[in-house]
Amino acid sequence: DIVMTQTPLSLSVTPGQPASISCKSSQSLLHSDGETYLYWYLQKPGQSPQLLIYEVSKRFSGVPDRFSGSGSGTDFTLKISRVEAEDVGVYYCKQSKQFPLTFGGGTKVEIK
């Protein structure tokens, strides 16, 4: 199984400041078809998770451009250029290269 490790566990950010979350996989997420199947989700308090970023760096429909994803192989990063109050919640990375699908443990983002 591919193990997904997120850091930090939690983050407290001043509004308007940047934030960065790291996700490392135990093996490369580069598939033989040339795609890298790494995803980012946000679960806001009391809500279902929602897709933010797919295939490392592509923003899902409606996701603000302050969110960006980067990385390759086994190391990935989600960046929020200027955190807003509505960005609070738990962020998860997930790999879909192979079954079992696996999620990172989550990073809780709160506002200072």
Added chain:
Amino acid sequence: EVQLVESGGTLVQPGGSLRLSCAASGFTFSDFWMTWVRQAPGKGLEWVATINPDGNDKYYADSVKGRFTFSRDNAKDSLFLQLNTLRAEDTAVYYCTRYTRACDLWGRGTLVTVSS
């Protein structure tokens, strides 16, 4: 409206059974793979199972293999998750998701509580 609505979650005793349903609307259900993801209280997300569009190809987490059965009825735009031999550690909110390798559409979830 494009949506997924889960139902069927309830309190059940250890060793008991339950069937969860997920009703899809607003998209061509039969074109899509679908996935169940669960979340234990206060914990992170855990993949449970995935099914292909025609229902003939299924994948299960080791933690549920042999106890849970994933099925679908494309004529009714519905998914089903049969949960057997339930354990306390199966207590969770179960989310139905549309799967395109991304889980790009999520329901609100249904709570399964396994307790005596």
